[in-house]
Amino acid sequence: EHTIYLKDYAPTPYFIDRVELEVEIAPEKSVIHALLHVVPREGTEPGTPLVLDGDELLLNSVAIDGAPLGLLAYEVTPSSLTINEPPLRRFVLETTVTIEPEKNTRLMGFYRSNGTWCTQCEPEGFRRITYYLDRPDNLATFNVTMIADKALAPVLLANGNPAGSGELENGKHFAVWEDPHPKPSYLFAMVAGDLGAIHDSFTTTSGKEVALAIYCEHGKEDRCLYAMDALKRSMAWDERRFGLEYDLDVFNIVAVSDFNFGAMENKGLNIFNDRLVFAIPETATDADYDNVERVIAHEYFHNWTGDRVTCRDWFQLCLKEGLTVYRDQEFSSDERSRPVKRIEDVRLLRSAQFVEDGGPLAHPPRPDHYREINNFYTTTVYEKGAEVVRMLATMLGREGFRKGMDLYFERHDGQAATIEDFVAAFADSAGVNLDQFIHWYLQAGTPQVAISDEYDAASQTYKLKLTQKTDPTPGQPDKRAMVIPVRFGLIGPNGSPMGWSKVSGGKVEGDLIIFETDAMELTFEGIANRPVPSLLREFSAPVKLTTSLSAEDQLFLARHDSDPFNRWQALQTVATGILLDAVRAGGKLTDASRVEALADALRETIEGGSGDDAFKALTLSMPTEDNIAQAIGQNVDPLAIHEARGALRKAIAQRLQDRLVLTYNALADDSPFSTAQAATQRRALRNACLTQLVASGTDEAFALAEAHYRGATNMTDRMAALSALVHANAPMAQALLGDFRTLYTADPLVLDKWLSLSAQVPDAGTLDRIKAILADPTFPRNNPNRLRSLVGSFANANPVQFAQPDGSGFRFVTEFVADVDKRNPQVAARVLTAFRIWRNYEPQRRAAAESALRSLEESGTLSRNTADILGRTLA
Numbered sequence: 054e055h056t057i058y059l060k061d062y063a064p065t066p067y068f069i070d071r072v073e074l075e076v077e078i079a080p081e082k083s084v085i086h087a088l089l090h091v092v093p094r095e096g097t098e099p100g101t102p103l104v105l106d107g108d109e110l111l112l113n114s115v116a117i118d119g120a121p122l123g124l125l126a127y128e129v130t131p132s133s134l135t136i137n138e139p140p141l142r143r144f145v146l147e148t149t150v151t152i153e154p155e156k157n158t159r160l161m162g163f164y165r166s167n168g169t170w171c172t173q174c175e176p177e178g179f180r181r182i183t184y185y186l187d188r189p190d191n192l193a194t195f196n197v198t199m200i201a202d203k204a205l206a207p208v209l210l211a212n213g214n215p216a217g218s219g220e221l222e223n224g225k226h227f228a229v230w231e232d233p234h235p236k237p238s239y240l241f242a243m244v245a246g247d248l249g250a251i252h253d254s255f256t257t258t259s260g261k262e263v264a265l266a267i268y269c270e271h272g273k274e275d276r277c278l279y280a281m282d283a284l285k286r287s288m289a290w291d292e293r294r295f296g297l298e299y300d301l302d303v304f305n306i307v308a309v310s311d312f313n314f315g316a317m318e319n320k321g322l323n324i325f326n327d328r329l330v331f332a333i334p335e336t337a338t339d340a341d342y343d344n345v346e347r348v349i350a351h352e353y354f355h356n357w358t359g360d361r362v363t364c365r366d367w368f369q370l371c372l373k374e375g376l377t378v379y380r381d382q383e384f385s386s387d388e389r390s391r392p393v394k395r396i397e398d399v400r401l402l403r404s405a406q407f408v409e410d411g412g413p414l415a416h417p418p419r420p421d422h423y424r425e426i427n428n429f430y431t432t433t434v435y436e437k438g439a440e441v442v443r444m445l446a447t448m449l450g451r452e453g454f455r456k457g458m459d460l461y462f463e464r465h466d467g468q469a470a471t472i473e474d475f476v477a478a479f480a481d482s483a484g485v486n487l488d489q490f491i492h493w494y495l496q497a498g499t500p501q502v503a504i505s506d507e508y509d510a511a512s513q514t515y516k517l518k519l520t521q522k523t524d525p526t527p528g529q530p531d532k533r534a535m536v537i538p539v540r541f542g543l544i545g546p547n548g549s550p551m552g553w554s555k556v557s558g559g560k561v562e563g564d565l566i567i568f569e570t571d572a573m574e575l576t577f578e579g580i581a582n583r584p585v586p587s588l589l590r591e592f593s594a595p596v597k598l599t600t601s602l603s604a605e606d607q608l609f610l611a612r613h614d615s616d617p618f619n620r621w622q623a624l625q626t627v628a629t630g631i632l633l634d635a636v637r638a639g640g641k642l643t644d645a646s647r648v649e650a651l652a653d654a655l656r657e658t659i660e661g662g663s664g665d666d667a668f669k670a671l672t673l674s675m676p677t678e679d680n681i682a683q684a685i686g687q688n689v690d691p692l693a694i695h696e697a698r699g700a701l702r703k704a705i706a707q708r709l710q711d712r713l714v715l716t717y718n719a720l721a722d723d724s725p726f727s728t729a730q731a732a733t734q735r736r737a738l739r740n741a742c743l744t745q746l747v748a749s750g751t752d753e754a755f756a757l758a759e760a761h762y763r764g765a766t767n768m769t770d771r772m773a774a775l776s777a778l779v780h781a782n783a784p785m786a787q788a789l790l791g792d793f794r795t796l797y798t799a800d801p802l803v804l805d806k807w808l809s810l811s812a813q814v815p816d817a818g819t820l821d822r823i824k825a826i827l828a829d830p831t832f833p834r835n836n837p838n839r840l841r842s843l844v845g846s847f848a849n850a851n852p853v854q855f856a857q858p859d860g861s862g863f864r865f866v867t868e869f870v871a872d873v874d875k876r877n878p879q880v881a882a883r884v885l886t887a888f889r890i891w892r893n894y895e896p897q898r899r900a901a902a903e904s905a906l907r908s909l910e911e912s913g914t915l916s917r918n919t920a921d922i923l924g925r926t927l928a
């Protein structure tokens with residue numbers, strides 16, 4: 054089927070610079086009347102047709118400059134409207150179409166969620182509202198008049214600033230919105246409905262007062278207060294850190310309950326999945342609060358990186374997404390604990406992006422072809438894209454990076470730009486050559502870096518030998534060397550940093566090695582004792598690092614490294630080594646003394662002073678089953694991994710029991726709930742101790758967790774206890790899940806927590822329980838959050854049950870995908886990506902997965918989204 058290539062990019066022969074829409078919203082059918090101000094581009098030949106995109110539109114009329122077009126003057130297909138011979142001068146194309154938002158189950162374009170009409174246009178949804186040049190390089194100003202029944206939709210919102218409103222006949226009313234900033238159609242938005250709101254304001258550095266509002270379902274207004282606080286902090290941060298101010302009179306956010314993604318950065322009117330807006334202690338965990346803050350910031354930051362400077366074409370998606378993720382990561386790091394944020398981000402990168410990059414769906418942050426752009430909103434574009442920006446910032450320093458950003462905005466404000474434009478701004482502002490660096494955007498796969506060392510006491514020299522290699526990925530058999538910034542330090546025997554008199558053999562700038570060849574050997578002179586190297590501090594590049602360090606050296610780093618990331622990493626590395634041996638031994642621990650040494654180091658970390666409570670909590674969480682599977686690579690047996698991990702956690706819990714109980718008790722806190730850093734970190738460590746204790750599998754630990762669950766006064770504590778018991782498959786887990794279900798029947802977002810946990814029970818009965826939930830006629834079959842919580846969690850977070858050797862888990866998921874695909878292809882395609890690891894399983898599971906995938910292939914017509922993922926997964 055049709056593939057789109059970056060090399061084929063060409064500007065359109067005509068462009069649209071002004072759009073006037075009149076939208077009559079009514080149940081069943083809405084009518085869109087559009088005036089498009091069209092201009093032929095210089096050089097366009099007479100008679101060149103104007104081709105507009107359209108999808109599921111019913112065309113009622115078409116005219117040019119007020120004169121209706123005869124039937125032969127235009128052509129309509131299911132995906133386009135072509136004006137055969139438009140005038141070769143500026144003209145106004147007028148169309149009227151009818152659409153049916155109530156029937157729009159794809160949640161792309163104009164649809165109805167819970168009674169509220171709303172839009173989602175990125176990437177290609179605007180063509181489902183009206184005929185248009187629906188591509189990001191066409192920038193136009195928009196004026197929108199919305200008309201609706203006042204009782205059904207008292208709130209009428211669109212992009213930009215309010216420009217009039219009033220009453221009409223028959224109980225109707227209207228509102229006019231004018232957006233002065235030229236924008237591509239994917240940033241268009243409209244909302245109409247009966248909504249509650251909270252209001253606030255923000256004064257920018259230059260004194261402009263901005264009216265802020267968050268709209269939501271009536272009765273949930275109090276749940277939006279934290280999001281509002283996060284919004285104001287985001288606005289202030291972007292001014293402080295990047296000198297970027299907001300540029301409209303109003304900024305509106307709307308929370309809706311049916312949404313395919315997290316949120317959307319429409320100019321001046323961000324639309325959110327309500328799970329990323331609502332946060333009160335009774336229903337949201339601390340992790341939920343963090344996510345609300347992060348995504349509110351992310352969408353707000355898009356106002357400059359995405360809206361003011363947008364993408365020329367969808368291949369450049371990471372221009373706005375990678376950069377904006379980097380910006381939201383920095384915001385969270387500045388607002389909270391930087392090391393903890395870095396560890397969390399790297400954990401996500403490894404468990405999602407590295408897996409994608411090592412499998413059939415691997416692609417560069419800037420792909421050069423696609424069949425379905427919706428399938429490229431990936432962790433590679435987002436998270437690896439952010440890592441690439443982070444490496445630029447690492448190499449240029451904070452000031453150098455800021456200069457590059459300033460130049461980028463100076464050059465491209467109001468434009469649709471490319472990755473090359475972005476990188477050129479940094480090369481030019483810093484006067485450096487980034488020709489090799491840009492390959493991070495163009496090459497897929499995770500570089501494997503190996504570093505070994507050698508100390509020579511006689512000459513007091515120390516050598517570091519580095520090699521890099523990237524495995525082939527689909528369509529890219531041969532890889533080139535990347536520019537890898539390796540932040541490092543040498544640590545002397547007493548634990549303090551060591552300097553050197555001279556270094557030769559490669560580029561070393563301060564504490565940064567710039568490793569840009571296949572191999573390199575650095576020689577440090579003036580080294581009086583054998584140092585232990587701390588490598589890739591702060592995880593300064595998205596690579597897989599292996600070193601020649603012994604477990605002893607790693608434990609030394611865990612105690613002495615000044616870099617918190619590497620202290621955490623050292624403990625993870627030791628744990629991974631133990632786990633790999635245990636998997637090889639069929640799930641049993643083989644080296645008791647190494648386990649004891651690890652447990653003792655963990656004890657010191659928890660007892661010792663360095664690192665906050667959230668950092669300590671992170672050190673207690675062992676590598677995930679997915680992490681271990683990745684380290685094994687081929688012939689993976691998820692059950693052996695599950696058992697090995699369980700055995701290690703149990704051994705650690707037994708050895709640390711006294712310490713865990715002491716810390717758990719010492720951190721009890723009966724002061725009122727607070728989102729202040731100290732309070733959330735305290736909960737994190739206390740709950741990590743509890744989770745670790747539950748891993749011991751003793752009745753006392755189970756009873757302690759049950760009491761913790763029952764006595765909890767907030768969702769963080771309640772979920773922590775329940776989740777620990779569920780994952781340990783404790784005897785009372787099912788009863789407590791039932792209790793949780795009845796406690797929160799009325800709250801859909803808490804129902805999601807129940808669905809997700811129920812799907813993660815590591816027990817053979819889980820699949821039947823999930824089937825029963827899905828078969829319940831009251832289950833909301835079309836809501837993406839519910840579906841992802843149940844089936845997404847099963848496929849991605851229950852590795853043993855998903856990968857049952859008899860194939861039952863695989864078949865359940867592929868049958869689900871075939872069914873959902875008929876209504877919402879985006880949700881179906883995303884769930885299907887859980888199979889990206891299928892070739893890594895041992896032979897029996899591999900065959901079972903392939904057979905499920907083949908049946909899906911034969912099951913009938915699949916959407917382009919699902920067919921694309923399936924085709925690449927099986928290729």
Ligand code: HT7
Pocket residue numbers: 173175176313314315316317318351352355374427430879
């Ligand atoms: N830029 C937004 C992407 C998005 C999206 C993509 C596909 C389908 C639905 C969608 N909703 C939002 C989200 C962001 O990165 O901010």
Ligand code: ZN
Pocket residue numbers: 351355373374377
């Ligand atoms: Zn984004």
